[in-house]
Amino acid sequence: MKADILSIGHELLMGELTDSNAAWIATRLPRLGISLNQISIVGDDIHRLVETMSLALSRSDIVITTGGLGPTQDDLTREAVAQVLEEKPSVQVEIVKQLEEYFQSRGQVMPKTNIKQAQLIPSAQFIPNKYGTAPGWWSEKHGKTIINLPGPPGEMNPLWLEQIEPRLRQKTTGEITITRTIKTLGMSEGRIDEILTEHFGQINPYLGIYSKQDGIHLRIISKGDTEKEALDLLTPMEKSITSQLSEYIWGYDTDTPAQSCYQLLRQQNLTVSTWDACTGGMLSDLITQIPSHDVFYKGGLITGQADTEHLGLHDNNVPAYARINQQTATDMAKLIKKEMGSDLGIGIIGETEPSNNTTVQSANLHISIVGPNTISEIPINVPARRITIKRRAANTALIELAKLLG
Secondary structure (H helix, E strand, C coil): CCCEEECCCHHHCCCCCCCCCHHHHHCCHHHHHHHEEEEEEECHHHHHHHHHHHHHHHCCEEEEEEECCCCCCCHHHHHHHHHCCCCEEEHHHHHHHHHHHHHCCCCCCCCHHHHHEECCCCEEEEECCCCCCEEEEEECCCCCCEEECCCHHHHHHHHHHHHHHHHHHHCCCCCCCEEEEEEECCCCHHHHHHHHCCCCCCCCCCEEEEEECEEEEEEEEEEEEEEHHHHHHHHHHHHHHHHHHHHEEECCCCCHHHHHHHHHHHCCCCHHHEEEEECCCCHHHHCCCCCCCCCCCCEEEHHHHCCCHHHCCCCCCCCCHHHHCHHHHHHHHHHHHHHHCCEEEEEEEEECCCCCCCCCCCEEEEEEEEEEEEEEEEEEEEECHHHHHHHHHHHHHHHHHHHHHH
């Protein structure tokens, strides 16, 4: 079966929001035996919506939309589906009651505009949404399926996992695709290519290699008539790669550096604090995106690279350039660990401009991790682009912490 994904909203077209929904759904389809034809972004324009949706239906068995299910005048997904399927929507009294109860539970009166969220066409069924006010639609007509989901990922993701994916699994037949992503750090893309040369060039399973902000990712893609058949093809290659690169592997699939650290810190009942004089707070931002981060993260200090006199590390007479070295990073980690009362401390300091002693536009970064009985010092050199420096420093610090704990 083939599918199209339509991401709906002017805010996506204007670049105000990143379309994470389509990318996420795209990763879920292959394992269901569904191949993706196209991803489209459409603004809140009824004519464009109808045109794009009709075109998608002409080439795909399933059309999945996200967004445009709110109560305002520019939420037009329901109206577009009704026009495409040539049906008239009507208000469903039981859904109006559910919406009223939703608002009442929050001490509010439901605005009249929300009544449009209770509309339904004859070919559609509601997709109940306990995470918000916008129920989705599941429409079937002439052998085609249209699935309409709310735009906020906090609503869309659980609805997909709990309701959409199980229904699609029963509906679809065909070749199953399974993927496995192996995430590494510390070895170059070229060197990995040399080590794994026997695996590149195969068709099934296929091995791809990608450079990401948190290292080099290897993606294995295998296909089979059943999930077991596809898995049997994938597993030998995964075992081979793991055995050859075990020292450099830090995660798999959807793992993030912060999640890996969280799991290991919780398992070992350890805490960490940070002193960041390089990423402008990106390190602590990654950590605090983890739910219940306060259990393992004691907090930290964010300073400029010239501001290391905090906690008595340097006095003002030490020039800024002389402070950017590995020893400073180690001293920062020791001091923040002591100040915050944590089991581990991370110190990061680095250049934000190209090094003066090289013709290569690169920057030197220094990361140190101090534990109860260990000190790990990690010097790295990265392209001197500000965003690259921040991302590489923050991700490397977390990955090296995970390696140290693992």
